[in-house]
Amino acid sequence: MVQKEIFRLHAEVCKALSHPLRIEVIDILQEGELCFSDILGVTGGLKSNLSQHLSVMVKQGILRMRKEGTCNYYRLSSVKVAKACDLMREVLTENLKKHRMILEKM
Amino acid sequence: MVQKEIFRLHAEVCKALSHPLRIEVIDILQEGELCFSDILGVTGGLKSNLSQHLSVMVKQGILRMRKEGTCNYYRLSSVKVAKACDLMREVLTENLKKHRMILEKM
DNA sequence: TCATTTGTTCACAAATTTATGAACAAATGG
DNA sequence: CCATTTGTTCATAAATTTGTGAACAAATGA
Numbered sequence: 171m172v173q174k175e176i177f178r179l180h181a182e183v184c185k186a187l188s189h190p191l192r193i194e195v196i197d198i199l200q201e202g203e204l205c206f207s208d209i210l211g212v213t214g215g216l217k218s219n220l221s222q223h224l225s226v227m228v229k230q231g232i233l234r235m236r237k238e239g240t241c242n243y244y245r246l247s248s249v250k251v252a253k254a255c256d257l258m259r260e261v262l263t264e265n266l267k268k269h270r271m272i273l274e275k276m
Numbered sequence: 277m278v279q280k281e282i283f284r285l286h287a288e289v290c291k292a293l294s295h296p297l298r299i300e301v302i303d304i305l306q307e308g309e310l311c312f313s314d315i316l317g318v319t320g321g322l323k324s325n326l327s328q329h330l331s332v333m334v335k336q337g338i339l340r341m342r343k344e345g346t347c348n349y350y351r352l353s354s355v356k357v358a359k360a361c362d363l364m365r366e367v368l369t370e371n372l373k374k375h376r377m378i379l380e381k382m
Numbered sequence: 383t384c385a386t387t388t389g390t391t392c393a394c395a396a397a398t399t400t401a402t403g404a405a406c407a408a409a410t411g412g
Numbered sequence: 413c414c415a416t417t418t419g420t421t422c423a424t425a426a427a428t429t430t431g432t433g434a435a436c437a438a439a440t441g442a
Binding site: 174184185187189192194230232247253254255259262 | 279280283284285286287289290291293294295296297298299300303336337338353354356357359360361363364365366367368370371372374
């Protein structure tokens with residue numbers, strides 16, 4: 171069944187945004203292209219770690235990278251990535267609200 | 277920084293749709309509510325496996341569950357889930373197209 | 383009441399993901 | 413050239429996720 175293969179690929183793309191650091195990167199890049207060290211400046215942490223996460227995102231087509239001189243610039247591959255991310259954020263906030271309401275009733 | 281905690285929660289919600297079987301479930305439930313055994317009938321595999329994946333999705337607020345007699349009905353918690361999933365699918369197909377074009381040029 | 387159906391929970395091994403620091407490569411500036 | 417800056421790659425240990433089958437629980441029907 172070729173359908174199962176599609177689901178596997180689809181899940182791999184989704185997995186590329188299923189990590190706190192990667193979510194943070196998407197958040198940061200909503201405002202536009204940034205180079206590696208600027209992203210690192212915001213996220214903090216080890217550069218090797220960030221580099222590996224960025225390369226996963228590029229490999230899955232979430233981000234695009236452009237080299238210029240000694241800088242590597244990263245940007246969202248599409249506004250769809252940001253939109254999907256926003257929708258999932260809304261699902262999160264709705265859940266948090268619901269949990270809060272349940273707690274208040276106790 | 278409380279921001280990091282939000283990213284962690286956000287990533288956990290995204291992770292709930294980052295598995296081939298879970299993507300398939302979202303696909304199936306787009307058309308509406310279904311009970312466990314109906315979902316299993318479509319996806320195949322072990323019931324214990326499906327059950328665990330469904331409970332992850334419920335826990336992360338992707339799905340809602342409703343018991344009725346001996347049946348457990350599952351549905352998407354919000355149309356936003358389906359929309360986010362569709363957007364990610366579009367990102368995937370755009371990438372596949374791009375890769376195909378690169379291959380054709382070789 | 384007893385067997386059956388429907389699904390969940392549990393324990394565990396295997397696979398995958400993650401963070402870390404060291405080594406490496408490429409461009410730039412002095 | 414040589415040192416520095418910018419970032420990637422690699423090896424590895426730790427943590428997490430995954431699939432599997434057995435055990436379990438709750439509702440239904442005979």
